[in-house]
Amino acid sequence: MAFEHPGIPAVLVADDEPIITELLGAILSREGYMVLPAPNADEALATGRTDGEHLSVALLDYSLPGETGKLAAYLNGRPEVRIILMSGYTESVVRDRKAPYSVYEFLQKPFTRNMVMAVIGKALAASVPAVSPRSVDHFQDGAGAQVSKHQG
Secondary structure, eight states: OOOOOSSOOOEEOOOOOHHHHHHHHHHHHHHTEEEESSSHHHHHHHHHHGGGGEEEEEEETTTSSSSSHHHHHHHHTTTSEEEEESSSOOOHHHHHHHHHOEEEEEEEEOHHHHHHHHHHHHHHHHHSSSSSSGGGGEEEOOSSSSEEEEEO
């Protein structure tokens, strides 16, 4: 899908549960965002490569199927893209299990519209780089890659 509205912030929504992708798509579309849905890491990567220059935020499910390492490498190389990791697991469990992304924020499932909009607003208001050295909680994924979560 070619991105047709370059002035509108684009949000990549990647979750293998269609109801989550549809819900987030509806919430974000109503708020004026361009939603780029993907059911797995492979399609999220393809979407990012196609429309990456317009991408502002990536909302990713923690247990997203597919080549998450490739998606992580792509997104981690784009510090202007804020990565919001979402999961039904608690943040501490996700931190213990490690994730390959430079995480800006965590969104606990189930979530409300207000929670989604607050985290998106915070991510879009942040300046580049996505992670500042004074406000990061670092941990490593199973492959030894650095993972960061913004604490500010």
